[in-house]
Amino acid sequence: MPRALMLHDDAPRARLETLDESQLPERAVRVAIDYSDLNYKDAMAVTGHGKIVREYPLVPGIDFAGTVTDSTDARFAADDRVILTGWGVGERHWGGFAEAMRVDADWLVPCPQPLSTRQAMLFGTAGLTAMLSVMRLKEAGLGPGDGPVVVTGASGGVGSWAVSILAHEGFEVHAITGKPEQNAWLEALGAHAILSRANFESRGRPLESTQWAGAVDTVGGQILANLLAQMNYAGKVAAVGLAGDAALPTTVMPFILRGVSLLGVDSVYIPFDRRRAAWQRIAALPNALLSHMHVEEVGLDDVPDRAHAMLEGRTHGRVLIDPRR
Ligand SMILES: NC(=O)c1ccc[n+]([C@@H]2O[C@H](COP(=O)([O-])OP(=O)(O)OC[C@H]3O[C@@H](n4cnc5c(N)ncnc54)[C@H](OP(=O)(O)O)[C@@H]3O)[C@@H](O)[C@H]2O)c1
Incomplete structure (x- = not known):
């Protein structure tokens, strides 16, 4: 029973x-x-x-x-x-x-082999969603040579897997976190630069100096709005979560003046074939990624x-x- x-x-x-x-x-x-x-x-x-x-x-x-x-x-x-x-x-x-x-x-x-069921749940929905985000960014044309990719909520489940997978794929990852005590761990996952969440929380201008080619955002709200304003020309942002806020207080400026793309990522109802493909990509990741989580x-x-x-x-x-x- x-x-x-x-x-x-x-x-x-x-x-x-x-x-x-x-x-x-x-x-x-x-x-x-x-x-x-x-x-x-x-x-x-x-x-x-x-x-x-x-x-x-x-x-x-x-x-x-x-x-x-x-x-x-x-x-x-x-x-x-x-x-x-x-x-x-x-x-x-x-x-x-x-x-x-x-x-x-x-x-x-x-x-999929060689993942154990324990390893599968070390990734879980968080790892699957991080992998789907990376797939979405790459399918939209983002490559490691384009410039830094920023990850918000970096110490969380989705965020930390996004840092790890992006770094493994050769991207220069910038991690935004509200937990400075986890900076060393985020660096061990592969983050190239760590930024304080506090610097992204207040309302910015509709367009700011450009900083990133790509983004994986797990927090939404003002932080996502600020990232959109800081994306490079033709930058690509995967919108994944709302751990901060479901609202998005932005303008159309990043989209119409810089050609920025906001790409939705859903893990709940994605079709079987894409789900299986994402799990196969996860199973092909080296064990070293698991040992750092x-x-x-x-x-x-x-x-x-x-x-x-x-x-x-x-x-x-x-x-x-x-x-x-
Ligand atoms: N689209 C999908 O299919 C999908 C799938 C899975 C999860 N999600 C969503 O993604 C988000 C993250 O999920 P998770 O399981 O990774 O959660 P988690 O492990 O709790 O991570 C969330 C992270 O967000 C940051 N954070 C927390 N409160 C915040 C606030 N008020 N403002 C700004 N940042 C804050 C923290 O990271 P730092 O301290 O490092 O900043 C925290 O570790 C959730 O909204 C979840 O619902 C969506």
Whole structure:
């Protein structure tokens, strides 16, 4: 009988419960979950911030990796190693903060060799989204020779993977962070220059001196508006997150006078083929990238505490969840 972290709409919100198999959703594939992880959206769901959870009770966890135990769908069989990210799992469908879950076959991607399921969740939705951002920038024509690429929220899950992957691909990465105590770690990930978040928070002019050829932005708000004003001619910005603010107080000036492109990145509903391609690119990254990532490994009962810490800006790198711990 699998244990799960269950969210309720009365207190206490998050409860560790043991589920009967018959309580699991009636879906085609049962997965024994090896690892999940904590994303910003999970932290909001677990603490009740925003409108992430649509229906209670709900097992949160927007991603997991594990091993199929049984399947009525011909695409999967027992012992297959699989990854699930997105599709509204952990928001409207029961998710990964459990020892086992039943899910739709359409939501699963095979875990590509040589990635272990633990390594897959060290990347998780954060690493997948960072990889999708890099793919989007490169497809728009950005190359390492074009100039520096700036990453905001650099110490966070998406940000730190973006720093790491961009540096590996030969880009000169400038990291914006609100955590000066993580400067040395960001340099170890491959950041060429570290900039203080405070320098980007106040309202700037519609166009500023040009500084960057590309950007991966995980925070939105005034910081993104300021980056847009500082992009080189034909600069490319991947808009990924809203850890700072969902608003975008900008003008059309960077777009019409400098030909800047703002490129949206979504990891939740991207089609299967692109998802699989991104995971294959992740699996081809050298192990050295994994060894530099900061990882905090916790069990299901630690999740509420780490969720509060994440929203208060007290985490960095990745929070890995071992449901059997
Ligand atoms: N588009 C997609 O499919 C997708 C996928 C995954 C995540 N996201 C979004 O991307 C964002 C980051 O997610 P994550 O899982 O990487 O979260 P995370 O690990 O908590 O990282 C967020 C980082 O943003 C910075 N930050 C936090 N509060 C801020 C504030 N008030 N103003 C400016 N910067 C702030 C911090 O970095 P520093 O201290 O280093 O500045 C923090 O570490 C979230 O908005 C999430 O919803 C989107």
